[in-house]
Amino acid sequence: MQTGYVTDVLDASTLLKTLIAFRDGDFSARLPVDQIGVAGKIADTLNDIFKLNERMASEFSRISSAVGKEGKINQRASLGSASGRWAAGPSASIRSTD
Template identity: 45%
Template sequence: MARASTRTNGDTRKAVNRRAAAQPNEERPDRERRKEAPPVDPRALEALVEALDAARRGDFSVRLSKRRKGVLGDVAASYNELVETNERMTKELVRIARVIGREGRMTERASLPGAEGGWETSVGSINSLIGDLVRPTTEVGRVLNAVAEGDLSQKMALTIEGQPVKGEFLRIGTTVNTMVEQLSSFADEVTRVAREVGTEGKLGGQAEVKGVSGTWRDLTENVNLMASNLTDQVR
């Protein structure tokens, strides 16, 4: 009986050992896992701290070594990718500021190939801001070009995608539209007085341009003075 018990106990211990060997690492005791973990290289941690400190100061030129393996290698790869994206974003912002602000290429937009998540949102927001700033400038140019060609029917749009413009955009748009309205009104009145006095023979005609001041008023008064002089000469 003793021999049978000994064999049974031995078989049991072997079975337990086999099951323990078959267990995955996460199910083994912490002490065993700690024995298997590779030692951390202090120099790698120092390099990581220095790189993070450089990035904090806005220096995205520092890179971590790609030769490390394991977790430190993964950290280095992720960090390098992060600062590379930051560096590309910075260069793109500098480029877009130059080509739009200095070179006047209003149709240019920011681009960051491969951008996802917050990066993609940032690029989209920048381009939306550029579009909102460029649109009033383009509108002013369109209206002024029409005025230069003698078309006084054009006005700046005071809505953007169905929403009314506000702030400085509204002030600029209102000013430009008022200028065009005054030009149009003045031109209409001068044409009317010239036709009545010069063509139809209706003496005593006077131009009436409402709400004008400064040079506009001076021009209106000069036209009326000219019409009065013509009337006096005929009479």
């Protein structure tokens, strides 16, 4: 796929490469932002999901350090400006499965 111009087509190989990187733990993986239309909305939405997961991994690391190394069992995870079940946090998900 050429670069330097705006397109309404999401390149499948770029999508796959980005998804594989994300699956393998590279939470900084992002799709290019040079798409418009539906392809642009897909890229923007996936990039938002990647950012949210990057924040979640960072927050889990912080909580792990605070609880596991420092013994601060009163620490809670927070994802900031998340919505839906993401905003409720991990404890809400655990409670809802009981």
